[in-house]
Amino acid sequence: MRWLYDPSRPQQTLSVKLLSINWPLVALITTVACIGFALLYSAGNGNWYPWASRQAVRFLVAVLVMLAVAVVDIRLWLRVAYGFYAVTILLLIAVELRGAIGMGAQRWIDLGVIQIQPSEFMKIALVMVLARYFNGLPSEDIGKPWKLVVPALLILAPAAMVLKQPDLGTATMLVISGAAMFFLAGVRLWTFGVVLAAAAAVVPFAWHHLRDYQKKRILTFLNPESDPLGAGYHSLQAKIAVGSGGISGKGFLSGTQAHLSFLPERQTDFIFTILGEEFGMVGGLMLLVLYAVVFVYGYAIAFRSRSHFGRLLAFGITTNLFLYVFINVAMVIGLLPVVGVPLPLVSYGGTSMLTVMFGFGLLMSVYVHRDVRISRHGEAES
Numbered sequence: 001m002r003w004l005y006d007p008s009r010p011q012q013t014l015s016v017k018l019l020s021i022n023w024p025l026v027a028l029i030t031t032v033a034c035i036g037f038a039l040l041y042s043a044g045n046g047n048w049y050p051w052a053s054r055q056a057v058r059f060l061v062a063v064l065v066m067l068a069v070a071v072v073d074i075r076l077w078l079r080v081a082y083g084f085y086a087v088t089i090l091l092l093i094a095v096e097l098r099g100a101i102g103m104g105a106q107r108w109i110d111l112g113v114i115q116i117q118p119s120e121f122m123k124i125a126l127v128m129v130l131a132r133y134f135n136g137l138p139s140e141d142i143g144k145p146w147k148l149v150v151p152a153l154l155i156l157a158p159a160a161m162v163l164k165q166p167d168l169g170t171a172t173m174l175v176i177s178g179a180a181m182f183f184l185a186g187v188r189l190w191t192f193g194v195v196l197a198a199a200a201a202v203v204p205f206a207w208h209h210l211r212d213y214q215k216k217r218i219l220t221f222l223n224p225e226s227d228p229l230g231a232g233y234h235s236l237q238a239k240i241a242v243g244s245g246g247i248s249g250k251g252f253l254s255g256t257q258a259h260l261s262f263l264p265e266r267q268t269d270f271i272f273t274i275l276g277e278e279f280g281m282v283g284g285l286m287l288l289v290l291y292a293v294v295f296v297y298g299y300a301i302a303f304r305s306r307s308h309f310g311r312l313l314a315f316g317i318t319t320n321l322f323l324y325v326f327i328n329v330a331m332v333i334g335l336l337p338v339v340g341v342p343l344p345l346v347s348y349g350g351t352s353m354l355t356v357m358f359g360f361g362l363l364m365s366v367y368v369h370r371d372v373r374i375s376r377h378g379e380a381e382s
Helices: 014-020 021-044 052-071 073-077 081-098 117-135 145-163 166-187 189-201 203-211 212-220 231-246 269-304 308-332 349-367
Strands: 101-104 105-110
Touching: 014 052, 014 349, 021 052, 021 269, 021 349, 052 349, 073 081, 073 117, 073 145, 073 308, 073 349, 081 105, 081 145, 117 145, 117 166, 117 308, 117 349, 145 166, 166 189, 166 308, 189 203, 231 269, 231 308, 269 308, 269 349, 308 349
Parallel strands: none
Antiparallel strands: 101 105
């Protein structure tokens, strides 16, 4: 069809690329975001201010960013991957030196007008840099352990810096998403066995270096009732809220746990509790189904891409999104310890919204340029 992007015709206009974007996926993303606006409206006790209105504006800006990223040639994203990663590492160093402190953690850089959280950008930068590295690695070198030292350091360096902030949830996400990229690149399973054995050996050392509150969160996860008014408060109140919603919920704006302020941070990491309380199991499942459809789209785009870089990038971005959702929901319902991982497109937060939409832009870029073949050196193949 004439309106589809053709890699053999570089003279095609911007409008052709825009028409080639996966608009059904854009509609799904917008639907999930609108659910987030409604929940933030409820979190504000029936007011658009301060959360829902700001989130809507951020989403509109982020949509423009997503579309701009989508129409950029995927080969350009391959070329800038190392640079983007390096800049993000520098931002993490800046956080360590002059970062703003909030809620006991040093995770933000205050730019005056806005605050940014570089660890959120690192989730995307890590996927990009690993996709580029493995794109340039011959398939016969994937099984050579010494060829995996560099990508392992690319994962461990930012994870250690983020853990020091401290941000156990994001550090865990970086390690898991990095491991997923190794698996998708074709690294043999026995390698993961060796790494897991080594990780188990250093658990006592790692436990010794965790902050006291992080140790308490893990211990409280195993037995929340041991400290119901302290470390276990978030987890217990979240489970009470979700459980009280029953099958169909108490009704929009009728949740008591959130509106009576029993739930701390209800607009950010624990926003799923509002959905569970007001719309019940039905509402929670509907949102999870929407996320599942988004994941299906993402993995389908990865399978459709003819370039190895595009496949790895799409797989990595989609897996990263899955981790966001899985960790947040599992945390809220008590299957995982409480960690600072937002629910994508739904939780209130500027950096997280921008990062997620930038990731969707990269996914769209893979879709638009799905027929572009890329050599190991980043050039187009005929």
